[in-house]
Amino acid sequence: MTLDDALAALKSHVEEGRAEGMAAYHKQTREVLGIPNPALNDLTKSWRQTLTVEERVALADQLWQSDIFEARIAAAKLLTQARLRPDAAAWALIQSWVPDFDSWAIADHVCMAGQKRLVADPSRVDAVEGWTQSDHMWTRRAALVVTLPWTKQNNPKSDDLAIRDRVLGWAASYVEDHEWFIQKAVAWWLRDLSKHDPDRTRAFLDAHGEKMKAFARKEAGKHLT
Template sequence: MQELDRLRAMADPERAARDAARHKTGRETLGLAPADIETLAREWRERHDLDGRVALARALWDSDIHDARLLAARLLVQARMRPDDGAWQAILDWAPQIDGVEIGDAVMSAASRRLVADPARIEASEDWAGDGSPWLRRGALMATLPWAKMNNPKPADLAIRDRVLDWAAELAHDRHGAVRQAVQTWLRDLGRRDPDRVAAWQPAPRPEPEPEPDDQSL
């Protein structure tokens, strides 16, 4: 695959070693700089039609190379994409495979464009918010960030905003720090547009710790 050959030709072994140590997934990492990934994504988006872009993105993802997966997600970061069912299905297929913040946030950046294009897809994000994977729980919030950033939301947008704030209330005490960080990101971005709504928001009560077994139950 010539695109993978090009990625390998751009590899930076020293950066790759640092990146791999940070990600801790064991996945092959080439060490491409974010600017290089963005340049390639822009070039390949222009070169391929929509079906070709989705097919290339899937092939890059299936290579299981860290940088290629980032690039796969970037290929689908586009506001106007019609029809976009193929891109959305790719995102749904990738979501359960997310195993870290960097790839997860890249995929959810693409997902956010598809959610704005068709807000009915918010149901998928609600499923992610209750998923056993912390990366998907984080993803539910990252994918819906556009609703935190809207300056002039319509009634339907306000309903989605309230819905996500309900998820955030449940996730505010999540045991995984990346999820709690996503809650804070959502509230921070919303606070710049609607500080009163953030002031009125309350996290759900902190779950009670499970009691220690007494001697009789041992």
């Protein structure tokens, strides 16, 4: 499938009058076509079923480079799959996109693809740790969003607990960063963790909660009794 074919398929799902509202909501300056998310899901699912992994990585790269809002989301969705073999090229491509993040919707879709690659090979968390030192706010935020699977295990193994504690260490280094999206990401990680590991969440809030923004501290403890 060529990029032109893919863009034509995307544009066939444009809903008239939708683009302006989406651009305003997502604060986009890049081109927004006006395609609803269910249509993107259906289209990328069909591509995943018909393209090889190599073809999907190549198409995802081209879609990303088009710099169209929905094309970048479609690029991420093309690579969002637990069983993706081989996946080294997909992981490398996902990492290459992180410095381009400039809005939450695109960033979160890419991080969902990244989550699958981290769960497939947890040693990749080593690379993610480097993101926490970036001058780019969206890259720092992505380090927490991409590691969200480690908030969700009910019966984590020792290696999972080590990653959980490692990411909590990153979050602790973020609490004095009062950028709204960073505070929100810390709260998101803790809120999800609290459903499965309330003790670690309480310990974090006891140690660092006073340094967090009030809204973030409240959201982080939302599910704690």
